[in-house]
Amino acid sequence: MAAESIGTGTLTSQMPGTVVEVRVSEGQPVRAGEVLLLVAAMKMEYQIRAPADGTISALHVVSGDTIEAGASLIDVQPDETEE
Numbered sequence: 001m002a003a004e005s006i007g008t009g010t011l012t013s014q015m016p017g018t019v020v021e022v023r024v025s026e027g028q029p030v031r032a033g034e035v036l037l038l039v040a041a042m043k044m045e046y047q048i049r050a051p052a053d054g055t056i057s058a059l060h061v062v063s064g065d066t067i068e069a070g071a072s073l074i075d076v077q078p079d080e081t082e083e
Helices: none
Strands: 003-006 010-013 017-022 035-041 044-049 054-059 072-078
Touching: 035 072
Parallel strands: none
Antiparallel strands: 003 010, 010 072, 017 035, 035 044, 054 072
């Protein structure tokens, strides 16, 4: 299950499921592709990964939460690029 991005780094669930594990905390720096959380859906476990290098600015779920399709999961504030 991939997560969709909306706004400036809000990841949302594409299907209903249960949050199995949250691997990050607010304020934590992350790298593109890093696993942020695990979601169980349709008898499978899916990794939600950082879309870009950045910092976790908000967590909208905790382990054990049941989520619906379209639910906000986590906000990643992308790093500003230096020119």
